[in-house]
Amino acid sequence: MDDTQLRSGTCELPTVEDTIALGARLGAQLRCGDVVVLSGPLGAGKTALTKGIAVGMDVEGPVTSPTFVLARVHRARRPDRPALVHVDVYRLLEHTGSDLLAELDSLDLDTDLDDAVVVVEWGEGLAERLAERHLDITVQRRPDSDARTATWQWSQG
Numbered sequence: 478m479d480d481t482q483l484r485s486g487t488c489e490l491p492t493v494e495d496t497i498a499l500g501a502r503l504g505a506q507l508r509c510g511d512v513v514v515l516s517g518p519l520g521a522g523k524t525a526l527t528k529g530i531a532v533g534m535d536v537e538g539p540v541t542s543p544t545f546v547l548a549r550v551h552r553a554r555r556p557d558r559p560a561l562v563h564v565d566v567y568r569l570l571e572h573t574g575s576d577l578l579a580e581l582d583s584l585d586l587d588t589d590l591d592d593a594v595v596v597v598e599w600g601e602g603l604a605e606r607l608a609e610r611h612l613d614i615t616v617q618r619r620p621d622s623d624a625r626t627a628t629w630q631w632s633q634g
């Protein structure tokens with residue numbers, strides 16, 4: 478069994494290509510209504526991982542940093558597959574500091590969140606506030622190399 482199918486795991490990521498590949502493996506398993514919370518410092522590779530998730534989900538690209546928009550919708554290339562909603566939570570929660578999914582709903586994203594996978598960057602501390610099932614991924618970096626370590630865990634529920 479592919480270890481990304483486990484409830485939790487950890488992975489060494491020597492290069493950005495490895496990070497994208499991990500995202501693709503995780504992304505291939507995501508279903509409508511799933512929420513992914515990405516934590517880790519500036520430049521850790523959260524957007525790189527999201528690029529991989531987009532590959533695994535087979536949605537339209539390109540995935541870029543959502544810093545200057547609140548959320549970006551990437552449509553599925555295949556019919557009846559979930560869209561990817563990519564969110565920069567710091568920007569979003571500037572407005573309310575409250576419930577993420579309710580706030581996203583209020584943006585009129587032109588996609589039904591029940592039919593999408595929501596990927597949130599900078600979700601530290603947010604995971605605890607999400608009631609529904611979600612996948613938490615933390616990316617860590619070292620000062621002396623390009624290598625990253627990713628740890629992922631599905632919440633209960």
Ligand SMILES: Nc1ncnc2c1ncn2[C@@H]1O[C@H](COP(=O)(O)OP(=O)(O)OP(=O)(O)O)[C@@H](O)[C@H]1O
Nearest residue numbers: 490491492493496519520521522523524525623625
């Ligand atoms: N092993 C690696 N995994 C991921 N990215 C890597 C790796 N090695 C080098 N990089 C580089 O590190 C950078 C990661 O940037 P990225 O935008 O994905 O980070 P981020 O966590 O989204 O940052 P931000 O907090 O600004 O949103 C990219 O330029 C990427 O090429």
Ligand SMILES: [Mg+2]
Nearest residue numbers: 523524542598
């Ligand atoms: Mg980013």
